[in-house]
Amino acid sequence: MTTSVRAPLAQPGAAKAGLTVRARARRGRRRSLTLTILTGIVLVYSLIPLVWLVVNSTKTQAGLFDSFGLWFDGDFALFGNIADTLTYDDGIFLRWLGNTLLYVVLGAGGATFLAVLGGYGLAKFDFPGKRAVFAVVIGAVAVPGTALAVPTFLMFSRLGLTNTPWSVVIPSLVTPFGLYLMWTFAAEAIPDELIEAARVDGAGEFGTFFRICLPLLAPGIVTVLLFSMVATWNNYFLPLIMLKNPDWYPLTVGLNSWNEQAGTAGGEPVFNLIITGSLLTILPLLAAFLLLQRYWRSGLAAGSVKQ
Amino acid sequence: MAVARVATGRGVARRRSLVGWGFVGPFLAVFALVFLAPIGYAIYLSLFRNRLIGGNSFVGLDNYTQALQDSQFWSALGRVALFLAVQVPIMLFLALLVALAIDSGRLYGKSFFRVTIFLPYAVPAVVATLMWGFMYGTRFGLIGNINDALGVTLPDPLSPDLVLASIGNIVTWEFAGYNMLIFYSALRVVPVSLYEAAEIDGAGQFRIIRAIKLPAIRGALVIATIFSVIGSFQLFNEPSILQDIAPNAITTYFTPNLYAYSLSFSGQQYNYSAAVAIVMAVVTMVIAYVVQLRGMRREGQTGIRVERRRGRPRPPALLGRSRR
Numbered sequence: 001m002t003t004s005v006r007a008p009l010a011q012p013g014a015a016k017a018g019l020t021v022r023a024r025a026r027r028g029r030r031r032s033l034t035l036t037i038l039t040g041i042v043l044v045y046s047l048i049p050l051v052w053l054v055v056n057s058t059k060t061q062a063g064l065f066d067s068f069g070l071w072f073d074g075d076f077a078l079f080g081n082i083a084d085t086l087t088y089d090d091g092i093f094l095r096w097l098g099n100t101l102l103y104v105v106l107g108a109g110g111a112t113f114l115a116v117l118g119g120y121g122l123a124k125f126d127f128p129g130k131r132a133v134f135a136v137v138i139g140a141v142a143v144p145g146t147a148l149a150v151p152t153f154l155m156f157s158r159l160g161l162t163n164t165p166w167s168v169v170i171p172s173l174v175t176p177f178g179l180y181l182m183w184t185f186a187a188e189a190i191p192d193e194l195i196e197a198a199r200v201d202g203a204g205e206f207g208t209f210f211r212i213c214l215p216l217l218a219p220g221i222v223t224v225l226l227f228s229m230v231a232t233w234n235n236y237f238l239p240l241i242m243l244k245n246p247d248w249y250p251l252t253v254g255l256n257s258w259n260e261q262a263g264t265a266g267g268e269p270v271f272n273l274i275i276t277g278s279l280l281t282i283l284p285l286l287a288a289f290l291l292l293q294r295y296w297r298s299g300l301a302a303g304s305v306k307q
Numbered sequence: 308m309a310v311a312r313v314a315t316g317r318g319v320a321r322r323r324s325l326v327g328w329g330f331v332g333p334f335l336a337v338f339a340l341v342f343l344a345p346i347g348y349a350i351y352l353s354l355f356r357n358r359l360i361g362g363n364s365f366v367g368l369d370n371y372t373q374a375l376q377d378s379q380f381w382s383a384l385g386r387v388a389l390f391l392a393v394q395v396p397i398m399l400f401l402a403l404l405v406a407l408a409i410d411s412g413r414l415y416g417k418s419f420f421r422v423t424i425f426l427p428y429a430v431p432a433v434v435a436t437l438m439w440g441f442m443y444g445t446r447f448g449l450i451g452n453i454n455d456a457l458g459v460t461l462p463d464p465l466s467p468d469l470v471l472a473s474i475g476n477i478v479t480w481e482f483a484g485y486n487m488l489i490f491y492s493a494l495r496v497v498p499v500s501l502y503e504a505a506e507i508d509g510a511g512q513f514r515i516i517r518a519i520k521l522p523a524i525r526g527a528l529v530i531a532t533i534f535s536v537i538g539s540f541q542l543f544n545e546p547s548i549l550q551d552i553a554p555n556a557i558t559t560y561f562t563p564n565l566y567a568y569s570l571s572f573s574g575q576q577y578n579y580s581a582a583v584a585i586v587m588a589v590v591t592m593v594i595a596y597v598v599q600l601r602g603m604r605r606e607g608q609t610g611i612r613v614e615r616r617r618g619r620p621r622p623p624a625l626l627g628r629s630r631r
Contacts, residue, residue: 032413039408046424049438069449114334121330140342147584150571151349171341205326234431236544252433263551278434285429
């Protein structure tokens with residue numbers, strides 16, 4: 001970076017020539033069919049299970065057993081399957097969907113808010129104990145989350161929180177990775193001079209943060225929000241141990257309970273519902289990732305600058 | 308004070324004050340409740356034992372010595388160590404190859420590749436495991452289809468011998484794209500001028516990869532390795548869900564986490580389970596730390612390093628700008 005800034009000052013002509021060379025090289029870069037096909041193998045590997053899921057969500061239970069897995073069966077039962085999934089067992093699937101949305105809004109929303117606030121504080125202020133905060137949070141990233149689950153369950157059960165939505169929401173509120181990402185992002189995206197200028201104008205610290213800095217942090221916020229949404233939406237272990245009452249299950253635990261039901265003696269096998277339910281579970285997240293690519297790609301790129 | 312600020316050239320806004328706590332405090336309060344308190348409680352629990360006669364009593368480190376002599380615990384630990392040694396290198400190598408291929412600019416439709424290969428990350432472990440589990444199945448799975456169509460008998464991926472490899476495939480499918488994206492993001496930060504200089508010096512693509520690209524993303528490699536190590540030792544979701552599809556292949560002590568879970572929720576042995584969880588946390592942290600140390604040391608030895616841009620804030624619009 002330093003050299004590329006200095007060179008044009010010394011020899012403007014050479015720099016201009018360099019630019020044309022670069023432009024030509026960029027235009028003349030050959031695309032390779034071989035490399036595209038080789039990478040295409042990985043692409044196919046990534047897509048096959050998703051294709052399988054879509055294809056098989058169009059089959060009746062009998063069709064699942066009779067037909068080839070990667071092609072459609074005679075009758076197209078997708079809409080029937082969706083209707084069955086949504087109404088089975090008095091519409092429990094919709095209840096699970098509502099629970100998942102509740103956990104995502106409160107858990108991922110709260111986690112993002114705390115991470116943005118904390119990351120900004122770490123990036124832009126010096127305060128006593130800052131080094132200790134850094135050490136403890138980074139150390140905590142290495143502690144396996146599942147190792148914490150059992151003691152958290154016992155603690156929450158003493159507090160009477162198990163089997164309530166709080167037992168799933170509260171542990172989701174903390175994302176050390178999100179804090180780290182917001183920290184690096186805030187350090188890059190907000191010039192110190194801007195904060196100083198706001199201070200000179202007499203703005204309070206929190207007013208400065210909410211009115212001036214928050215908009216600048218938008219790509220980072222979307223990234224952290226998206227990744228904590230995925231973590232909460234996909235959370236399985238925590239709700240599995242915290243919740244006994246199926247009425248509070250999120251989609252993940254609910255789907256698995258349908259699968260368990262198929263495995264137990266006398267349980268009704270509902271494989272077509274599991275498959276259709278799985279498809280309905282992943283669609284919102286896939287859509288969110290595809291629609292918000294512009295934001296999370298730039299947020300991730302910024303987070304990786306300082307590794 | 309003003310002079311000092313100018314002299315250091317940074318931190319104009321960084322007045323040393325307690326205001327920072329106002330921002331970091333809320334995070335830390337919840338962090339203490341859901342991270343620090345459970346760790347403390349687990350350590351406390353692990354020092355006690357609940358006996359039929361005599362109730363709950365302090366036993367010192369007995370639970371730990373029991374864990375270290377527990378053959379089920381060792382077999383679980385050995386299984387995830389094997390998983391770590393085989394699955395993590397395969398996954399990271401695959402992710403690296405794809406990241407280099409996309410970064411090379413020689414692919415047709417590179418953003419389609421990037422987004423599609425990343426997509427499995429957004430699929431919950433439960434759905435990923437159910438999908439693959441059904442596909443592995445001989446009843447209405449692809450393996451069954453192939454057996455019928457070709458009249459052969461392929462080895463059952465859900466048999467006790469193969470189930471660990473089958474889980475490795477599921478985890479690779481879930482996370483290869485995520486790691487690819489981390490590597491790709493790190494590659495984009497490399498200044499174009501480095502490539503130009505190398506090309507003028509007559510370096511070929513493979514030389515550029517070895518001398519510029521790999522050293523440049525070493526930090527990302529270390530981070531991805533640490534996350535994968537942690538993930539391997541925590542392995543729970545996939546084997547636990549596959550248990551219903553392949554009950555004979557997966558024991559209650561298949562992985563250390565599954566073992567701790569079974570001890571707690573089937574066996575009510577909370578104290579011993581806490582000790583197992585803490586031993587695993589220590590093992591994980593030690594290995595993650597070793598990976599980090601090795602990664603750092605090697606970073607110091609390489610010739611070329613990506614310049615740090617610390618203290619040179621740019622508007623966010625530039626942060627995401629594509630290099631090419």
